[in-house]
Amino acid sequence: MYVAVKGGERAIDAAHQWLAEERRGDTDVPEMSVAQIREQMRLAVNRVMAEGSLYDPDLAALAIKQARGDLIEAIFLIRAYRTTLPRFGASRPVDTDAMAVERRVSATFKDLPGGQILGPTFDYTHRLLDFKLAAEGEAPVAGRADTGVGHVPHVTGFLNREGLIEEQPSSDDTPPDLTREPLELPANRALRLQALTRADEGFTLGLAYSTQRGYARNHAFVGELRIGAVEVEMDIPELGFAISIGEVTLTECETVNQFKGSKTEPPQFTRGYGLVFGQTERKAISMALVDRALRWEELGEDNVGAPAQDAEFVLYHSDNIQATGFLEHIKLPHYVDFQSELELVRKLRRSAGAQDLQEAAE
Amino acid sequence: MGLLARARQDCVAALLDACGDRPAFDWLRAPEVGAVMVRGRTGGTGAPFNLGEMTVTRCALRLATGEVGHGYVQGRSKPAAEAAALVDALMHTDAAREVRAGVLGPLAREETARREARAQKAAATKVEFFTLVRGED
Structure with a gap:
């Protein structure tokens, strides 16, 4: 109260x-x-x-x-x-295949068209503190190749050719939007992806890690991780055509997961998907793992009761603003609440004390 | 319009002013800051989902000579949206050639150079991994 x-x-x-x-x-x-x-x-x-x-x-x-x-x-x-901004509309779905790739690695294919591009990564650094950064120095300069990277095709496209990986059929359905309607279950994959892409990184990481350690293990490999800029296009009603309204940097992760097949699906590789604003690869990989774990039902897998399989648990606890709002409100004044609790405990103690006296007397 | 939308916020206005005095105009829609929901596709190719919003500023105006211009720019700069709409309108006038050379040309060159620089830096980090022979046949 x-x-x-x-x-x-x-x-x-x-x-x-x-x-x-x-x-x-x-x-x-x-x-x-x-x-x-x-x-x-x-x-x-x-x-x-x-x-x-x-x-x-x-x-x-x-x-x-x-x-x-x-x-x-x-x-x-x-x-x-x-929440103070008017919504002008929604963009066309961004085309990550046309991304101006700055980083692109695959853990599953060594030699792949477009190559492995490390980009500005912490990978292969020694994680030793660099005390030179504590002093002012000259601005470092990156090396450059003579020609830039061109179009870099998606890795899953290669597996698709053999029919070894599940297809992701295209559609133009309008996706549900949890910023407009309350998040209700069951949530379809589009709604889950929206919740996951804005989910707390730490929570998503922990859940993803739990699937790797055996709680709904799904044997994920990073089929592809890519980071780079994509154009955002929107249909403008007053113009009657679509224009580019800007450019955003995204991190995309596609996992390739072992799948033995089920009643409805042949043995093949299945996919988990992560797409996140900015260079945010820990989050994108985590998102892909959790996305894949949440797909157990549509793929006919067993529900082993793992937290990462439980859509209600994942989606209702992944938003750090909802979580921190509810968590931190308990430090705000609850004097009346507490007063009534205090009364209750005193009353219970009084009656317990009376009982003890009675028992002692008997 | 894409060039105008993606340009750095103060760039378009500066280039436009370097082309000469701005023409007189009336607002059809005064500049307003808003958001556009950016969508992605499941697995890169599948069903759309909502990724998150981006800030966009838009406006529309009509020159005293009648041409209409629309401005849509990324970010929250009303002067940038105004400049973009003016450029859009001027492209329908006799000044089109001048505006193309003075505004769109430099913007395109700047964008190409910026993209090429990042692509070259990315290409410099291309790696060949070798699988080491493990001793078996």
Whole structure:
């Protein structure tokens, strides 16, 4: 039960003033600009855009600054801002095959058309702290090849030719939108993917890891992981045709999973899919694994009772803004609630005490 | 219009102003900031799903000479949307050639150079993995 509390305005104002001062930190240290965060904390910016569900690097950087680097708080700010924007419409589905690829690796095929492109990756670094970064140095310069990478086709296309991997038939259905209608179960795959792409990275990672360790194991390989920019096109009613309205960087992960076949499906490889705003590959791989685990029913697999197979458990607990909202509200004033609990416990103790006395007397 | 949409926020206005004075116009739709839901496809080729929104600013205007221009730009810059709509309208006028050379040309070159640079850096990280012989026949 919620009861309004009054008072405390002065204390709250003072708390917010102090928050602002603490946010700035030591004024002998130069203040960080939003552009600095956008450029140099780009992976944090990407996470805030992905889980905030709004692609706008400047806004995400501003949110990170305001939130003092607390990314969930920053995501909260972005989600709140998003609700103030009118929706102009929906884009055409982006064409990830036409992506300007900056990174593209396959764990299943060594030699593949388009090649393995490592891109700006932490992979193969030694994870040793680089103390040179603590000193100011010259800006590093990346090497360049004479010619750029051209069109890089999807890996799953090669397996498709042999019929060894399940098809992903195209459609133009309008997908459900959980930002417009409440998320209800059963959720189809399109709705699950929308929930997963904005889901908390840590939660998604943990669930994905659980499938690897044996809770609904589905033997995932990264068939392909690609990162790069795609154009976003939208049909403009007043123009009568589609135009490019911008460009977004995405991470796409397709897993290839062993599948022995079922009553309805032949033995073949099945697929899990991850697509996330920004360079966010841990999240995209996790998303693909969880997506695949949630497909047990349509593929006729056994429900082994694993958390990652339970759509209700996954979808209703993956949103960090819903989770943090409910979790953190318990620190706000609950005095009346607690007062009644207190009364109850006192009463129980009194009656228990009376009983003890009675038993002792007997 | 794609070039105008993807350009850096202050770029179009600066290039347009370098072409000369802006023509007089009336708003058909004043600049407004909004969101577009970006969609992807399951497995890259399958059924569409909602990926998340992006910010977009749009406007529409009519020049005093009657030509209509639409501006759709990524991000939240109203001046950028205005400049994009003006360029769109001017492309229907006698000034089209001048605007193409002064605005669209530089934007296209800048975009091509930026994309090519990233593609070349990506190509430099292309790797050949070799499977080592494991001793069996």
